[in-house]
Amino acid sequence: MAKKAKRFRIGVEGATTDGRTIERCWLEQMAANYNPVLYTAVINMEHIKGYTPDSAFRRFGVVEALDAEEISDGPLKGKVGLYALINPTDELVMLTGKMQKIFTSMEIRPEFADTGAAYLIGLAVTDDPASLGTEMLQFSASAGANPLANRKQHPDNLFTEATETVIEFEDVADEKPALFTRIKAMFSKQQQSDAARFSDVHQAVELIATEQQDFSVRMEAALSEQAQNLKSHFSDALGEEVTKREKLQADFSELQLQLSREDVRQQLRPRTPGNGGSGEVRTDC
Structure with missing residues (x-):
C-alpha cells in the first residue's frame, strides 16, 4: 500500500x-x-x-x-x-x-x-x-x-x-481496474491463437475465483463485525431493561409494604361513636 x-x-x-x-x-x-x-x-x-x-x-x-x-x-x-x-x-x-x-x-x-x-x-x-x-x-x-x-x-x-x-x-489502498475492465481487456486482443484464447479464459476464471474469495473474506469480516456490534448493542440495551425492571419491582414492593402498614394502623384505631354517646350498644329483648 x-x-x-x-x-x-x-x-x-x-x-x-x-x-x-x-x-x-x-x-x-x-x-x-x-x-x-x-x-x-x-x-x-x-x-x-x-x-x-x-x-x-x-x-x-x-x-x-x-x-x-x-x-x-x-x-x-x-x-x-x-x-x-x-x-x-x-x-x-x-x-x-x-x-x-x-x-x-x-x-x-x-x-x-x-x-x-x-x-x-x-x-x-x-x-x-x-x-x-x-x-x-x-x-x-x-x-x-x-x-x-x-x-x-x-x-x-x-x-x-x-x-x-x-x-x-x-x-492508502492502491487503485486497480475493476474486475469487468480487466476481464474485458483479456478478450479484446485481436488475432489470438486458440492456445492464447484458452490461456486468457483460464486467467479470467482464476481472476474471478480470486476476486470472489477476496469478496467472501471481506464480507465475512464485515458481517462478523456487524454481528458483534449488534450483540454489544442488544446486550447493553437488555442490561438497561433488566435494571429498569428491577427498579420497578423494588418500587412496587416498597409500595405494597407501605400499604400493608396503613391497613394495620386502620385496624388498630378505636371506633368513635357517631351519636356522641358512651359507645355502648343496646339490645331490645
Whole structure:
C-alpha cells in the first residue's frame, strides 16, 4: 500500500525568520493562494537544493495543499498556524519512521511574483534544529553577508525557524481496474491463437475465483463485525431493561409494604361513636 501524509502544522505566526517574524497575514495569504500548478513548493533537506537524483540533497516530496486556522488550545492558543498536506517520497517516509528529519523550516517569499502576497516556495527537513534555529537566523539577519543566502531560491525569500513537526502517515489502498475492465481487456486482443484464447479464459476464471474469495473474506469480516456490534448493542440495551425492571419491582414492593402498614394502623384505631354517646350498644329483648 502507498503512504499518504496526514495534515500537519509547518508554521505559526510570530515565529522567527532570518529577517523578520512571521506575520498572520502571510500565513493566510499562503493558504489562500497556494496552487501547485502555479508554483510547487518542493521538500528538500536543509534548504539545499541538489541537482542529481542520487544526491543526499535531492527532492523528498512536494507540498500539495495548505490551509490556515487559529490554534484552539495549548501554549499557542489564539495564534494562526499554517498546515500542509504533502506527497512524500519513500525516503522521507523511511527517515521520519526512524525519528530523523523531524524538524521543518519554511522558505517564504513575502511578495510573490505580481501578486504582492506571501507564497510558500519550499519546505526543508532537518535533524538539527540549531542549523536553522533562532540564533542562526538572527545571526544571518545581522551578518553583512547572509550565510544562508546561497540556499535561497530568491534573495528576498526568508527561512523560518526549524520547529519539531509530527509527520504521520497512513496507508492508502492502491487503485486497480475493476474486475469487468480487466476481464474485458483479456478478450479484446485481436488475432489470438486458440492456445492464447484458452490461456486468457483460464486467467479470467482464476481472476474471478480470486476476486470472489477476496469478496467472501471481506464480507465475512464485515458481517462478523456487524454481528458483534449488534450483540454489544442488544446486550447493553437488555442490561438497561433488566435494571429498569428491577427498579420497578423494588418500587412496587416498597409500595405494597407501605400499604400493608396503613391497613394495620386502620385496624388498630378505636371506633368513635357517631351519636356522641358512651359507645355502648343496646339490645331490645
